[in-house]
Amino acid sequence: MIKGFDSYTVDFTYYIQLINKQFRNVIEKGSPLFRTNAHNLFEAFLLEIPNEYRQLYTCSVCKKFVENYGNIVALSEDGKVEAALWGEFDGLMAPAFRRLKDLVEKSDVVDAFITSKAVLGVQYAGGFNHMHINVPEEIRYTGKIYTDIQMMFEKREDFRMLQQYIEEYPYDVAVDANNILNSEHLYRFEKCLGISNWYMDLHKKLRTNKKDSNNILWYAVATAPPGYCHIKNTMIGTLLDDIKFGLDFDTIANRFAKKMDPLQYQRPQTNPTRGNIEQGEKIVEKLGIKKSFSRRYARLDELNTIWEYNDATETTGKGFFGHIKIKTINKTNESLDIPATKITWKKFEETVLTNASKIEFLVPKHGNFAALLTATHEDAPPIFQWDNVEKRNPFSWYVYTNGSPCTRWNLKHDYCNVTGICYQPSMWYGKYPHQGKSIFLILDSARDVNGTQSNCLFPEMLINDLREIRKTIEAYSKEATLEGVYEASACGYKLEYGKEWNVSFRVTTSTGVCNYILDRWD
Incomplete structure (x- = not known):
């Protein structure tokens, strides 16, 4: 940025405020955040600025911010996309920000966005204010066991598995499982009823909105209670398998009851390994x-x-x-x-x-x-x-x-x-x-x-x-x-x-x- 350009300083501070306001508005809606595959955003941003001002807004600090965080979006429950940073701004740079908004909202969601940082970007450097976001405390990741990067990796894996299970256990199988559980005839059915209702609801949304199915799945991954995406490895997976293989109800009920025995369900049947004990020491210490x-x-x-x-x-x-x-x-x-x-x-x-x-x-x-x-x-x-x-x-x-x-x-x-x-x-x-x-x-x-x-x-x-x-x-x-x-x-x-x-x-x-x-x- 060029020092001494007072109108720029005032003008750009105004846009930084607008970016933060847009981010706060998105957060207040309660929508989870994601990354898209939008790229070369800063180049597109500069191309929308009039030639006589373009050099003034060419900044390596802001470029890094736009490339790192400019592709963040929020998703609604029905898969609708909203740019988290870019809105319908006014003034000289409105076309540039509108271009960013358009590019980001037309891109594909590829990852969840999770951060533990209080500020994204650099607020002030070289005598100038730069693009940055103040991250509200309520959305910052505060886990002590895993880093925010590790949590994003886990969400990617959850998405991959959920895609697989939607294909493996189709709508009709999910309906049968949900009906059986809601009939309350299975022993300790309540342990699986929540995840079954969630999975059934997800199938219904995907059937009625195939166009935004990718986004609907990502939203489900980001908002699912712990373990819900791991359908195959839970008791609901056992039930879905039994239904898929055509077993009769009595057999299904007996197999379910055996596995739901309080002495078996989620209870380890062997002694822990040395590695598990050592990991336990670390986790207990981290969590205090x-x-x-x-x-x-x-x-x-x-x-x-x-x-x-x-x-x-x-x-x-x-x-x-x-x-x-x-x-x-x-x-x-x-x-x-x-x-x-x-x-x-x-x-x-x-x-x-x-x-x-x-x-x-x-x-x-x-x-x-x-x-x-x-x-x-x-x-x-x-x-x-x-x-x-x-x-x-x-x-x-x-x-x-x-x-x-x-x-x-x-x-x-x-x-x-x-x-x-x-x-x-x-x-x-x-x-x-x-x-x-x-x-x-x-x-x-x-x-x-x-x-x-x-x-x-x-x-x-x-x-x-x-x-x-x-x-x-x-x-x-x-x-x-x-x-x-x-x-x-x-x-x-x-x-x-x-x-x-x-x-x-x-x-x-x-x-x-x-x-x-x-x-x-x-």
């Missing part, structure tokens, strides 16, 4: 999550409950005996011998729970008893998919495969006070449908008497950064122990969506006592 592996039993007062028992027994509050609790006399319907009302959980929640002052649960001799857990250290970084630094939720849970006896949980086969009710932690502050749905009934004095021989860090619950070292984590978890077993007050019974329950309750309200049988979710 050593404290997160220390777990303890949770307490009722820590939970996000939807109902709690309030033992506010009345006293006179007067005189020498004012502190003694008064016997509460409730109206009961026992003499009428009214049979129990069969009801779903959703109706129970809507019509009974809000008026219940006391709930008693008939403890079965053997069943789905469970414990809620949390981090031992309050400052332990998040390691669960539903936990994040903005909204902390370090809670998890465990149950025993095929259930356990009530005696193991310090309970007996009789009515027991319910001290609290909550949804499973993954449902507290967001939607994680692949984790399933369930309700926890917190029972008075319930605790795992001997404690479990593990600290229950299950791979299917953990963040994606830990996926590659799940064998090492599994081995660690088997050797670790849970703290606070005697302080536990968040243990009880787990009612899971998709199963028949037929569990009995006795509910006290201001009008009396009623008996209920909860048979299913809804």
